[in-house]
Amino acid sequence: KAGVTQTPRYLIKTRGQQVTLSCSPISGHRSVSWYQQTPGQGLQFLFEYFSETQRNKGNFPGRFSGRQFSNSRSEMNVSTLELGDSALYLCASRAGPPYEQYFGPGTRLTVT
Amino acid sequence: AQRVTQPEKLLSVFKGAPVELKCNYSYSGSPELFWYVQYSRQRLQLLLRHISRESIKGFTADLNKGETSFHLKKPFAQEEDSAMYYCALSPGLSSNTGKLIFGQGTTLQVKP
Numbered sequence: 001k002a003g004v005t006q007t008p009r010y011l012i013k014t015r016g017q018q019v020t021l022s023c024s025p026i027s028g029h030r031s032v033s034w035y036q037q038t039p040g041q042g043l044q045f046l047f048e049y050f051s052e053t054q055r056n057k058g059n060f061p062g063r064f065s066g067r068q069f070s071n072s073r074s075e076m077n078v079s080t081l082e083l084g085d086s087a088l089y090l091c092a093s094r095a096g097p098p099y100e101q102y103f104g105p106g107t108r109l110t111v112t
Numbered sequence: 113a114q115r116v117t118q119p120e121k122l123l124s125v126f127k128g129a130p131v132e133l134k135c136n137y138s139y140s141g142s143p144e145l146f147w148y149v150q151y152s153r154q155r156l157q158l159l160l161r162h163i164s165r166e167s168i169k170g171f172t173a174d175l176n177k178g179e180t181s182f183h184l185k186k187p188f189a190q191e192e193d194s195a196m197y198y199c200a201l202s203p204g205l206s207s208n209t210g211k212l213i214f215g216q217g218t219t220l221q222v223k224p
Contacts, residue, residue, distance in 0.1 A: 003155070032210075033211065033212075035212075042214055042216045042217065043198065043212075043217075045211050045212060045213065048211060050210075055210070056211045058211070090156065092210070094210055098161075098164075099207055101210065103156040104155065105155055
């Protein structure tokens with residue numbers, strides 16, 4: 001089975017711009033979760049989508065949003081980028097039982 | 113507050129020595145606990161989960177609800193165990209939520 005894929009792998013944006021990141025889950029997985037990883041805050045949960053509905057949400061401002069399509073692919077969008085949004089963004093998909101999360105390689109976002 | 117604490121950023125041991133990676137959590141209910149591992153240039157992956165009570169690659173972890181701890185142990189470290197280890201908590205049944213709360217991670221360095 002192909003693993004979780006994320007595109008693009010690297011991205012450089014300017015403050016104030018917006019960005020869209022994409023995540024393709026493992027075939028058959030309907031749950032996709034997003035995480036932000038930074039040296040200071042570590043891995044923080046952004047949100048989870050299941051069958052095109054947001055099921056859980058972390059403590060991030062409304063500038064961070066996401067969606068899921070009928071084929072379970074998911075996108076996350078960050079509007080009005082700030083320098084502090086520079087991070088590695090990971091997505092994970094799962095199905096179950098046993099509901100193990102499979103992580104993608106991440107998208108490295110740099111905001112200048 | 114829901115929190116996972118890994119007190120050591122770096123743990124350095126010699127090959128063949130015992131290893132204990134510490135994890136303490138704060139959660140009012142009955143969490144599910146996990147250890148994730150990230151080897152160099154690889155994706156974050158599940159190592160073990162407390163409900164399965166199994167040993168993976170010689171590692172075990174016991175949930176101590178009284179001490180709210182979930183320490184990861186291995187009796188004899190191998191060089192290939194060198195990696196970043198994350199303790200994580202699921203605030204609810206993993207069948208219902210993909211949300212994970214991660215600790216800051218501990219780098220395990222096994223010296224020859």
